[in-house]
Amino acid sequence: MDRVNAEGIRRKDLLWALRSRRIVLLARRRSECLLCRGHPVDESGLCTVCASQATEQEAELIERWRAGQEP
């Protein structure tokens, strides 16, 4: 998991990452975006730029994190 986060995950793995409590919480703790490692990150572990490019399916999960729910 460290390696995945340290290098930034692949775009196609984002849905999987957003469903993983451990990965999202790690990104938040490090304040490193899941995709680009930029910061700051929001409750979903993404920076504003990456979050704004999310697909509809990803956006649903992002909204859940932002609402304080976990997938």
Ligand SMILES: [Zn+2]
């Ligand atoms: Zn980003």
